[in-house]
Amino acid sequence: MTCPHCGASVYENDVKCPYCDSFLETGNNAYTRRPVGGPGQFTMNGPDQVNAALVVVSILIPIFGVIFGAISLGGGHPKSGKVYLILGLAAIFVFPCLMFVIPLCFALFAEIFKAFQ
Template sequence: MTCPHCGASVYENDVKCPYCDSFLENRNADNTRRPVSGPGQFTMNGPDQVNVALVIVSLLIPIFGIIYGAISLGGGHQKSGKVYLILGLAGIFVFPCFMGIIPMTFAFLGFAQ
């Protein structure tokens, strides 16, 4: 195999070129090229599907939705990452308003003392 960056001859299974220190591309079983993750990079495994339990948690605990949404976006799950991030941001505004309405409703109906 030849390094696409410097043209040096490298082994087929090498991840980095020993000469120019750049990351190489590997081939999958179907002989398609894919980039190799570098240090500090990751990809999330599994399909990019929205989980209902995580949607509920993202609304009830907004910081979880924001953090998990950012992790999902960084890991390559664009669809679910956007959903969790948006719901986490919405949860910051919706949940406190909702929690303020419940006590006011009980006070208005005379249940609270």
């Protein structure tokens, strides 16, 4: 059979895809997974797909990206969880750097422009 998330060939009895680490929705194991730990753990139902709206929110409000990523990873959706987490962390570190570098570049170009006049 093929994984519905990444298209890789997997065995019929596999619960998780060995390539994309997503849960497989086949016959006996479709959404019947239960948490191994205590009552505080959970699993998310549905396919492991990245939501475009959550991607935008993860970039614009990075702390939500980190939170969505942690929830998705903990709920058994590694593909979407990794995307939200990486985007949230990148937005936390990249945007402040850009807010410093862009004005610095404008100031540098203004000084160079003045030197040639």
